Amino acid sequence: MTDSLLSDPLRARLADARLYLCTDARRERGDLAEFLDAALAGGVDAVQLRDKGLEARQELEYLEVVRDACDRHGALLSVNDRADVALAAGADILHLGQNDLPVPHARRILGEGPLIGRSTSTPALAADAMAQPGVDYLCTGPTWATPTKPGRAAAGLELLRATAALRPPRPWFAIGGIDLANLDEVLAAGARRVVVVRAITDAEDPEAAARAFARRLRALPVDAG
Ligand SMILES: Cc1ncc(COP(=O)(O)OP(=O)(O)O)c(N)n1
Ligand SMILES: Cc1ncsc1CCOP(=O)(O)O
Numbered sequence: 184m185t186d187s188l189l190s191d192p193l194r195a196r197l198a199d200a201r202l203y204l205c206t207d208a209r210r211e212r213g214d215l216a217e218f219l220d221a222a223l224a225g226g227v228d229a230v231q232l233r234d235k236g237l238e239a240r241q242e243l244e245y246l247e248v249v250r251d252a253c254d255r256h257g258a259l260l261s262v263n264d265r266a267d268v269a270l271a272a273g274a275d276i277l278h279l280g281q282n283d284l285p286v287p288h289a290r291r292i293l294g295e296g297p298l299i300g301r302s303t304s305t306p307a308l309a310a311d312a313m314a315q316p317g318v319d320y321l322c323t324g325p326t327w328a329t330p331t332k333p334g335r336a337a338a339g340l341e342l343l344r345a346t347a348a349l350r351p352p353r354p355w356f357a358i359g360g361i362d363l364a365n366l367d368e369v370l371a372a373g374a375r376r377v378v379v380v381r382a383i384t385d386a387e388d389p390e391a392a393a394r395a396f397a398r399r400l401r402a403l404p405v406d407a408g
Contacts, residue, residue, distance in 0.1 A: 193275055193298055196259060197320060200228035201400035202393065203261070203356055203378040208234040208241070212248045219249065221390040222383050223256035226397025231261035231278060233380070239268055246272040261300070266292040276300055278322070281308065286317045302358075304338055306345035313351050321351060322378055325359025326369065331380045332359065340372040347373025350406060363395050375405045 204227045210218055219230060232242065232249050246262065250273060253260040261276035262269035266289045269277040277289060280302040284292075289299055298319035303309040312318050323346050328337040343357050357374035362382040369377060377400065386392035 193259075194319060197229075197276075197298055198354055198405075200259065200354065201376050201405075202227050202396050203229040203231070203322075203376065204383050204393070205231045205233040205261075205263075205378060205380045206384050207380075208232065208237055208245050209384075212245060215245065216248050216252055218384075218389055219252035220255065221388075222393045223252060223258050225390040225393025225395075226401075227256075227258060227383070227393050228397075229253075229259035229261055229276065231263055231276070233263045239265070242268055243272055246274070250274075259298075262297075269293065269297055276319075278302070286315055290317045303346075304335075304342070306342065306349060309346050309351065309355070310349055313349070313353065318353065320353050321346070321355040322358050323355060324357055324378075326357055327360025327365070329360040329381075335359075340368055343369060343372035343374045354405075363392065366396065366399055370399070370403060375400065375403055 204222055230249055230253055232245050250260050259275040261278050262272055262274040263278050264283050266277055266284060270293060274297050276298045278300040279289060286299055299317055300320045300322055301312045301318045303312050303321050303323045309321055309323055312321050323342055325332055325335050325337055346355060354376060356376040356378045357369050358378040361369055361377050361379050383389050383392050
């Protein structure tokens with residue numbers, strides 16, 4: 184990948200992102216649109232539909248709703264795991280885990296278009312991902328164990344401190360068990376961007392929750408990455 188983050192409009196938008204929401208398809212599409220309008224009005228910068236139970240056709244139907252909501256609010260649309268679905272949905276981002284498509288293969292399918300994000304769970308994996316051409320951002324965690332990703336041990340705040348110490352040249356996000364009550368610990372560990380699920384999807388007032396995250400995340404400067 185090139186490191187010309189700010190010369191590419193999509194990478195510039197990613198560099199500005201602080202709050203990344205993953206949501207499942209538990210809501211009907213009309214309710215999903217309303218929920219997303221609230222979360223995006225509150226300050227969510229990127230939305231991923233993360234629902235392992237959907238077939239591609241259903242996923243695309245839901246992604247239309249997410250695409251429209253992101254367009255209304257100028258946010259980035261992210262697709263999890265599948266390069267074909269990302270292309271078909273006109274996604275801005277494809278997010279890949281350690282066991283998903285290798286980045287060069289995904290890039291071959293995607294061409295120059297969407298950005299690619301990579302999950303990491305140790306500082307060594309983060310360093311490795313940063314060294315890979317084509318990785319546009321990292322996501323590291325789970326910081327705390329979470330029912331949203333069962334069976335995965337907590338990596339702890341130490342993972343965030345170690346990742347921050349690497350001074351990643353690309354944006355990096357902390358994930359896993361993050362909520363408004365522990366956000367200060369996440370920020371103190373050096374993270375400046377977060378991915379959240381339940382803290383917004385389960386919030387009584389998703390707009391207020393997103394606004395509180397965004398205000399506190401945007402109060403601090405980010406590094407070049
Ligand atoms: C933005 C973002 N970050 C991390 C993940 C987790 O991806 P992965 O490790 O591949 O796990 P699954 O989501 O596939 O269960 C993500 N999806 N999005
Ligand atoms: C997808 C994923 N990958 C690592 S933790 C996680 C889920 C985070 O969800 P929550 O914010 O509800 O803890």
